[in-house]
Amino acid sequence: MTTMVGRGEICGSACIPVFLQGQRRWAALTSSWLFHEVSSETGEENSDVTVDRAETEALLQDYYLAAGVSEAWLKQLRIRIQHANYWQTGENLWRDKSGIITDPIDNLQTRGTEEPRY
Numbered sequence: 214m215t216t217m218v219g220r221g222e223i224c225g226s227a228c229i230p231v232f233l234q235g236q237r238r239w240a241a242l243t244s245s246w247l248f249h250e251v252s253s254e255t256g257e258e259n260s261d262v263t264v265d266r267a268e269t270e271a272l273l274q275d276y277y278l279a280a281g282v283s284e285a286w287l288k289q290l291r292i293r294i295q296h297a298n299y300w301q302t303g304e305n306l307w308r309d310k311s312g313i314i315t316d317p318i319d320n321l322q323t324r325g326t327e328e329p330r331y
Contacts, residue, residue: 218244218303220318230272233280233313241318244303250294264296282312 216235225247251268
């Protein structure tokens with residue numbers, strides 16, 4: 214299976230473990246990615262957030278590591294997502310050798326503005 218996140222698109226939260234199911238994982242350098250701990254929201258207007266670190270670790274083990282995501286990159290991710298949303302671009306993920314993206318989609322996209330030649 215191949216998965217893809219295109220130019221200007223967002224893959225966040227539960228999208229990422231789904232994306233990681235791809236053998237080849239295409240993503241644009243201009244895509245945006247949101248990482249956070251596993252949590253549940255309760256209270257009035259979902260104002261109370263409870264994180265589950267055990268579930269977060271299980272998710273990282275079962276999906277991220279199983280897909281070949283870098284252990285060194287995950288070590289930094291664990292620190293950054295504690296009580297926070299952590300945004301990255303596809304370019305950040307590729308440059309940092311996270312292993313999330315296997316095939317980058319370049320920023321340059323031809324526009325087809327040439328007149329047809331007959």
